[in-house]
Amino acid sequence: MGKQRSGTPTLEEVAALAGVGRGTVSRVINNADGVKDSTRRAVERAITELGYVPNQAARSLAARRADAVALAMTETDWRQFGEPFFSEIVCAVSDALAGTDIQLLLTLVRTDAERRRFVEYARGGRIDGVLLMSVRGGEPLPDMLAELRLPTVLLGRRSGDECASYVDSDNVGGARDAVDHLLRSGRTHVATITGPLDMYVAQCRLRGYEEAMRRAGHAHGPTWIVEGDFSEESGRRAMTELLGRHPEVDAVFAASDTMAAGALNVLRAAGRRVPEDVAVIGFDDFLLAQHTDPQLTTVRQPVEEIGRAMVRLLLEALEDSSRAWRHVILPTRLIRRDSA
Structure with missing residues (x-):
């Protein structure tokens, strides 16, 4: 038997x-x-x-966890990997994981084929979770990872109703504070250079600009708004366009420090004094902001805290996979220097 x-x-x-x-x-x-x-x-x-x-x-x-997590970047433009934001976040996340036994894997996921390969790699149990950055509106990767029930935390969000865990800065409030500062200092012809508007972060910084201008009764038309892509070259291009359209411009809020640096170069070449003729404010407060001429007034993002919060949320999800989505929005702060 x-x-x-x-x-x-x-x-x-x-x-x-x-x-x-x-x-x-x-x-x-x-x-x-x-x-x-x-x-x-x-x-x-x-x-x-x-x-x-x-x-x-x-x-x-x-x-028998893999003891590895992936930091995946979905940016399709190779030039963006030279911008300070990427290296700052990689360092912040790496530092936050330093006290654990978890290996950090850095990967680029930019095309449909790369998405499929990455999902299959994750399906094979080679990583325990994913940190995602540079996510644009419509990016399907967070949803593909959710189908695998793989813990995932986004840096920023795809939209205002993001259905995944994320860590973000108060981009609307930070931009509003920057433009309020320009307006309180007596500037009336304030333009903005946005980031790529298919990214929610850029939309939020534009919204902060528009709210401050509208509240002060200085709302301008769309010709005072030029879209960039967070790169220095796009800041130069946008500032050139703004000077051509509105030579009376007396202040610029750029949605990143690198774009602000590009704007400063164009203003100097055009014989415009900063801040006497045109005030300039950036966003991020990377080391670059202290090395421009003049030093850049900017909105500080708490990059180290962002990295720690992303890792904390991911580790919590690894311990309890039933945990609901977590949304963390961190405050920003205006750092006053010489450019505004």
Whole structure:
């Protein structure tokens, strides 16, 4: 007479019924790659027939984590990787993980093919979670990772109703504070250079500009708004365009320090004194802001705190996968220097 099966099905019993090894059952349960479709179906049939609940396998998996998380950047423009924001965030996240045993993997995910490869890599259990940065509106990767139930934290958000955990700065408030400062100092012809407007962060900084201008009764038309892409070259291009349209401009709020630096170069070449003729404010407060001529008044993002908060949310999600989305918005601060 065969051995009687216990009341609670085991992983070994599923393996025996499916005619495969215990390791194959674990890979099917955890959606790992390297399993033939026919084998996967046989294991799934055995799980259903036995009524197996894979909580023991889940505990075993938790004990065998990959001890690695990915910092994935979805920016498609190679030039952006030379901007200070990327290196600052990488350093902040790396520092926040320094006290753990978790390895940080840096990867670029820019095309549909790269998305598919990354999702398959994640499906294979090679990483425990993902930190995502430079996410534009319509980016599908957060939703693809959610389908895998892989803990994911975004830097910023795709929209105002983001359905994933994220850490962000108060971009609207920071921009509003910058423009309020310009207006209180007596400037009346205030223009702005935005970031790429398919990114929610750029939309928020534009909204802060518009709110401050409207509240002060100085709202201008769309010709006072020029879109950049956060690069220094786009700041130069936008400032040239603004001077051509509105030679009377007496202040500029640029949505990043690098674009503000480009604007300063154009103003100097045009013989405009900063801040006497045109005041300039940036956003970020990277080291660059202290090395422009004149030194840049800017809105400080708490980059180190952003990195720590992203890592904290991800570690919490790794400990409790049922935890609801978490949204953290950190305050900004206007740093006054010589340019405004």
